[in-house]
Amino acid sequence: MKKLNVNYMYLEITRRCTLECAHCMRGNRQNIDMSEEILDNALKDVSHIHELDLGGGEPLLVPQVIESIINKIRTYGIKVDKISFTTNGTVLTPRVVELLRKLQEIAPLNVRLSHDKFHLLELYIKKLTERVDKNNELFTEMLGYNPKDKDFVMDDGIISRIGKAKSLTQEDLDAINKWIKPTYYHLSYGSPNTLDVVKMYDWDKDVVQVCGSVVISATGYLTQMDREYELEDKGPIFGLHIKDKSLLDALIQYENEYRSSLGEEKYQDYREEIDSKFKK
Numbered sequence: 057m058k059k060l061n062v063n064y065m066y067l068e069i070t071r072r073c074t075l076e077c078a079h080c081m082r083g084n085r086q087n088i089d090m091s092e093e094i095l096d097n098a099l100k101d102v103s104h105i106h107e108l109d110l111g112g113g114e115p116l117l118v119p120q121v122i123e124s125i126i127n128k129i130r131t132y133g134i135k136v137d138k139i140s141f142t143t144n145g146t147v148l149t150p151r152v153v154e155l156l157r158k159l160q161e162i163a164p165l166n167v168r169l170s171h172d173k174f175h176l177l178e179l180y181i182k183k184l185t186e187r188v189d190k191n192n193e194l195f196t197e198m199l200g201y202n203p204k205d206k207d208f209v210m211d212d213g214i215i216s217r218i219g220k221a222k223s224l225t226q227e228d229l230d231a232i233n234k235w236i237k238p239t240y241y242h243l244s245y246g247s248p249n250t251l252d253v254v255k256m257y258d259w260d261k262d263v264v265q266v267c268g269s270v271v272i273s274a275t276g277y278l279t280q281m282d283r284e285y286e287l288e289d290k291g292p293i294f295g296l297h298i299k300d301k302s303l304l305d306a307l308i309q310y311e312n313e314y315r316s317s318l319g320e321e322k323y324q325d326y327r328e329e330i331d332s333k334f335k336k
């Protein structure tokens with residue numbers, strides 16, 4: 057039975073959220089969590105994940121999904137080197153703390169707490185500022201570092217023009233900048249910076265190596281990290297899904313389709329290029 061060694065896997069475990077940030081790349085929140093079946097299809101053929109990123113929406117809103125991931129990692133004996141997530145910090149309940157401790161038994165946690173102006177504005181409007189400050193103290197104690205100090209998407213001040221940010225203007229950003237100091241934001245045009253789409257090698261081996269980013273949406277599509285919900289299934293690899301098949305089968309299908317679209321000669325050149333780039 058073939059297995060996958062995945063360099064980076066992002067699971068969009070929920071589309072629910074406690075906030076409605078004006079810049080949100082996802083668009084409007086939706087009442088959708090990643091199902092048990094999709095989780096199982098994502099993980100059952102995997103033997104190793106270098107970095108597992110739990111995304112959303114607000115990932116800490118779904119402890120039952122996190123628990124299910126923990127159980128599957130254990131059942132399938134998956135080795136995980138690092139577990140990451142970005143959170144808005146509003147829902148650090150005792151149940152969530154308990155699960156974070158279980159995650160820490162599996163791998164070190166790399167937690168980023170969003171504290172850009174859009175979040176601060178939302179927290180202020182929803183009267184959640186104090187709660188997040190308290191939660192952040194608890195996070196810091198648990199993790200041994202302040203999750204506000206970790207890199208997160210907007211440190212560079214660039215708002216990608218996707219999702220709700222499509223309707224933001226530079227004037228809106230300037231107004232927010234005037235009101236809440238100190239970072240300056242600007243809008244990026246064109247497509248946002250995205251990581252590599254999945255690339256695979258060692259097809260003939262028992263363990264297939266998967267580089268780039270395996271990003272799986274809550275509805276089971278292989279997608280891109282910087283994507284709004286509405287566009288999850290658009291693009292070269294993004295029509296692919298794991299609703300009724302395992303990740304391994306989906307990747308084999310992708311590779312075979314790519315192979316026939318290129319033709320055998322070009323495909324062999326592509327394989328050589330990928331192998332020489334990624335194989336040690």
Ligand SMILES: C[S@@+](CC[C@H](N)C(=O)[O-])C[C@H]1O[C@@H](n2cnc3c(N)ncnc32)[C@H](O)[C@@H]1O
Binds near residue numbers: 080112215
């Ligand atoms: C989509 S959120 C999901 C995690 C969690 N709900 C949170 O906000 O921390 C992940 C990160 O993306 C950032 N983000 C959202 N929309 C963005 C945009 N249009 N451009 C750049 N970063 C964005 C957020 O500020 C947040 O730090």
Ligand code: SF4
Binds near residue numbers: 113
């Ligand atoms: S940026 Fe995060 S916290 Fe804000 S609305 Fe989007 S998913 Fe929710």
